[in-house]
Amino acid sequence: MFQIQNSKSYGFSVLFLTSIIINVLLISKRYVGEGDLTWTKRAATEAEAVAAISCSGHGRAYLDGLILDGKQEPICECSDCYGGPDCSQLFPNCTVNANSGDPLFLEPFWVKHAGSSAFLVAGWHRMSYMYSDGSYISQELESHIRKVHAIVGNAITEGRYIAFGVGSTQLLNAAVRALSPRNASSPARVVASIPFYPVYEEQTNLFQSMDFKFEGDTSSWKNNSDVYTDMIEFVTSPNNPDGKLNQAVLEGENVKTIYDHAYYWPHFTPIPTPADGDIMLFSMSKFTGHAGSRFGWAVIKDEAIYQRMIRYSQLNTIGVCRDSQLRALKLLKVVLQQRNDIYEFGYATMMKRWERLSSVISMSERFSLQKIAPNYCNFFQKVRDPSPAYAWLKCEREEDKDCHAVLRAGKIDGREGNRFSAGDRYVRLSLLRRQDDFDLLIQKLNQLVSRKEDGSKSM
Amino acid sequence: MFQIQNSKSYGFSVLFLTSIIINVLLISKRYVGEGDLTWTKRAATEAEAVAAISCSGHGRAYLDGLILDGKQEPICECSDCYGGPDCSQLFPNCTVNANSGDPLFLEPFWVKHAGSSAFLVAGWHRMSYMYSDGSYISQELESHIRKVHAIVGNAITEGRYIAFGVGSTQLLNAAVRALSPRNASSPARVVASIPFYPVYEEQTNLFQSMDFKFEGDTSSWKNNSDVYTDMIEFVTSPNNPDGKLNQAVLEGENVKTIYDHAYYWPHFTPIPTPADGDIMLFSMSKFTGHAGSRFGWAVIKDEAIYQRMIRYSQLNTIGVCRDSQLRALKLLKVVLQQRNDIYEFGYATMMKRWERLSSVISMSERFSLQKIAPNYCNFFQKVRDPSPAYAWLKCEREEDKDCHAVLRAGKIDGREGNRFSAGDRYVRLSLLRRQDDFDLLIQKLNQLVSRKEDGSKSM
Numbered sequence: 072m073f074q075i076q077n078s079k080s081y082g083f084s085v086l087f088l089t090s091i092i093i094n095v096l097l098i099s100k101r102y103v104g105e106g107d108l109t110w111t112k113r114a115a116t117e118a119e120a121v122a123a124i125s126c127s128g129h130g131r132a133y134l135d136g137l138i139l140d141g142k143q144e145p146i147c148e149c150s151d152c153y154g155g156p157d158c159s160q161l162f163p164n165c166t167v168n169a170n171s172g173d174p175l176f177l178e179p180f181w182v183k184h185a186g187s188s189a190f191l192v193a194g195w196h197r198m199s200y201m202y203s204d205g206s207y208i209s210q211e212l213e214s215h216i217r218k219v220h221a222i223v224g225n226a227i228t229e230g231r232y233i234a235f236g237v238g239s240t241q242l243l244n245a246a247v248r249a250l251s252p253r254n255a256s257s258p259a260r261v262v263a264s265i266p267f268y269p270v271y272e273e274q275t276n277l278f279q280s281m282d283f284k285f286e287g288d289t290s291s292w293k294n295n296s297d298v299y300t301d302m303i304e305f306v307t308s309p310n311n312p313d314g315k316l317n318q319a320v321l322e323g324e325n326v327k328t329i330y331d332h333a334y335y336w337p338h339f340t341p342i343p344t345p346a347d348g349d350i351m352l353f354s355m356s357k358f359t360g361h362a363g364s365r366f367g368w369a370v371i372k373d374e375a376i377y378q379r380m381i382r383y384s385q386l387n388t389i390g391v392c393r394d395s396q397l398r399a400l401k402l403l404k405v406v407l408q409q410r411n412d413i414y415e416f417g418y419a420t421m422m423k424r425w426e427r428l429s430s431v432i433s434m435s436e437r438f439s440l441q442k443i444a445p446n447y448c449n450f451f452q453k454v455r456d457p458s459p460a461y462a463w464l465k466c467e468r469e470e471d472k473d474c475h476a477v478l479r480a481g482k483i484d485g486r487e488g489n490r491f492s493a494g495d496r497y498v499r500l501s502l503l504r505r506q507d508d509f510d511l512l513i514q515k516l517n518q519l520v521s522r523k524e525d526g527s528k529s530m
Numbered sequence: 531m532f533q534i535q536n537s538k539s540y541g542f543s544v545l546f547l548t549s550i551i552i553n554v555l556l557i558s559k560r561y562v563g564e565g566d567l568t569w570t571k572r573a574a575t576e577a578e579a580v581a582a583i584s585c586s587g588h589g590r591a592y593l594d595g596l597i598l599d600g601k602q603e604p605i606c607e608c609s610d611c612y613g614g615p616d617c618s619q620l621f622p623n624c625t626v627n628a629n630s631g632d633p634l635f636l637e638p639f640w641v642k643h644a645g646s647s648a649f650l651v652a653g654w655h656r657m658s659y660m661y662s663d664g665s666y667i668s669q670e671l672e673s674h675i676r677k678v679h680a681i682v683g684n685a686i687t688e689g690r691y692i693a694f695g696v697g698s699t700q701l702l703n704a705a706v707r708a709l710s711p712r713n714a715s716s717p718a719r720v721v722a723s724i725p726f727y728p729v730y731e732e733q734t735n736l737f738q739s740m741d742f743k744f745e746g747d748t749s750s751w752k753n754n755s756d757v758y759t760d761m762i763e764f765v766t767s768p769n770n771p772d773g774k775l776n777q778a779v780l781e782g783e784n785v786k787t788i789y790d791h792a793y794y795w796p797h798f799t800p801i802p803t804p805a806d807g808d809i810m811l812f813s814m815s816k817f818t819g820h821a822g823s824r825f826g827w828a829v830i831k832d833e834a835i836y837q838r839m840i841r842y843s844q845l846n847t848i849g850v851c852r853d854s855q856l857r858a859l860k861l862l863k864v865v866l867q868q869r870n871d872i873y874e875f876g877y878a879t880m881m882k883r884w885e886r887l888s889s890v891i892s893m894s895e896r897f898s899l900q901k902i903a904p905n906y907c908n909f910f911q912k913v914r915d916p917s918p919a920y921a922w923l924k925c926e927r928e929e930d931k932d933c934h935a936v937l938r939a940g941k942i943d944g945r946e947g948n949r950f951s952a953g954d955r956y957v958r959l960s961l962l963r964r965q966d967d968f969d970l971l972i973q974k975l976n977q978l979v980s981r982k983e984d985g986s987k988s989m
Binding site: 108109110111112113114115116117118119122131133134135136137138148149171173174175177178180181182184185186187188189190191192193194195196197198199200201202203209210211212237238240241244248253270273274277278279280281282356359360361362363364365366382383386387388389390391392393394395396397398400401402405 | 567568569570571572573574575576577578581590592593594595596597607608630632633634636637639640641643644645646647648649650651652653654655656657658659660661662668669670671696697699700703707712729732733736737738739740741815818819820821822823824825841842845846847848849850851852853854855856857859860861864
């Protein structure tokens, strides 16, 4: 009896001890391992709940998504050509979006690094206009930008000033404004080399300034002997739309150059040498893929020009949204921690896309693509294949004068060549969107190429 | 013996059961109550750690604050006139900042609502340029803005368009641009009533447009019979700097009016009636206190004007930072959930400050303040005392021609009256900054008033 009682008591003791150990483990995990979360729990739980909505892999739900029909959860926002409440439905006859340069090819990189790239802010976070140094610019962010350029080797920033903009978009006109003399006898001539990004012209025209005027293609001003009127040349390198590493065309004391380096990252081009222009524009949009955060920066040699650009940003918008600056900082920290990861991922993705596209187009004599040669990349320290952000497609047949319409008939929406001041025979196809968009683009191009080649044979 | 054994066993059973219950409670709290956080833990823990840095109640540490000397934690950013690593040191001879309109009086409201106002985003959150409807504007945010106006009763939004801006600052020129005819024989005349917010003039001049020109004080154009030139009148109500509920001065078919209602909230003024102007500008800055988020909006009657303002925002900055829109949405949700709390808090704070200031100034014949009468507020449904954002101080003594210098000698930095196109006898004192700033302002004013009154007696 005593024996039994004793063994029963022993069993109890073991169970009791186990239970105590479990308690200790649970308590330590809760109060040490998880850091005893209090006021942040609600926001963290909400973020995980929204992230857990899968949208069938063809869409996303967002914290600030629409909430319909009195439901608690935001709705799925589907990729183009996908629909249904969970984005599982593909609309096969839909026209694929290859128009806008939405850089969502980088989305999977950030899904992979969701934890390290996340941040949480409460309502009291940085409400002020100013940082503690009285500026509108986060010093911490500025120093991270310099680190990134030093590692990638795509721009010299030592001894240069850095100004921030609401996207590099805001900086385009800030630079034009800063470079234009006030009240000169004739306005500065703003030019760009065809084919060029249409916003240079549209934005310059929007402001209808007395001090500057858009004057079209750079080449028509190359041998112009008027040295009294200021010239402002936009040099886009790599070029949007054709990916070429453009160089300045104009020379002379009256010539100022704005280098738009939005695409000068290893994702899109080999980096032969660090850029060293007087004014160089960069943007998060095409670097980390955060187009919606509207964050860009300018690297500027001359202090007076820097001050004028800063003044523009102050009077136009009182600087750049501090929430966007916080986000950019968080993203750059991840980029720096992950060494070459974002560049390897970006290059591999874009290079594979270009290969697939080239292989489809090569089956057809109806279309051609811009020629881009492999080149040595100082960052990767090897020769790298082409990986451009856009295809600059040409319709080669005599009768295909309106190339955009030809593609449109094949259910592909590109951007018209005339938007870039090139002819209607050209169309820009965006290659840096979501994988869904790219896969559909290839599928539609395949159909177009095979169908039309058949058609031409039977004619 | 058996008895003892039995009671021992009973004791064990109770302990064991207790331990099991604790197990269950801990497990359920971890896996149900806290929702099993995974990838968000790091960001949540980081946010709580930074928020826990107290900075002695005279400063704040931020996620994106400077991190010095290889430390892990960001440094405290101290209130003006406070210093030291934890902001505990007051510099008594320091000049108090009553210059900028940094709306940090609302910070304690958001500290109180830290949990409900917090949000967490990962790197993949809304990277795109566009929302799912292809616009740059969050529909969800737009509908919350309409709800807020309906509840406060400060603006009619039914049947009106709403455009977003990078602060209402961007919308000032967007509106001027949209209202100016292109290529008219003479540029539109942009005017405002003295004393006026200097940015109207500075921003209009910055763009040096062929289509509009700043032409000074409204009153000098009142009886001008030229009906062929377009007039654009800025009407600021409540006015910055003097808090007056200004009305339009100009009339006629060639007159367009931009109503700047940044301060038309119950914090700063009784709301006699919902505003119903053709173009009305509002801003998060002076409503929730989030100046750094750069988010403003315009309520617009005419569709063509709305389209032109949207186009401006697109070409200038490709819309407003999506991170700022998310933040504004989150804040407005809290504002709506908390019923009248933010308005009660805002009014009580500003009203008490005005009382304290008035009482100090009333002790002196050297200075005077603008007169503001109590007025009936339709939102609170009672008569409310003055609670302006700024004091519009006048130096009354003959010899005090430079009022800013007089205050400066008393260690107070206000904003010069000539910045508002009024005389140097005026200074704007900001009343809506942190409590630290306001307390110091009162202290310095007390010293100035008593010292100078003594001085004048001894002369």
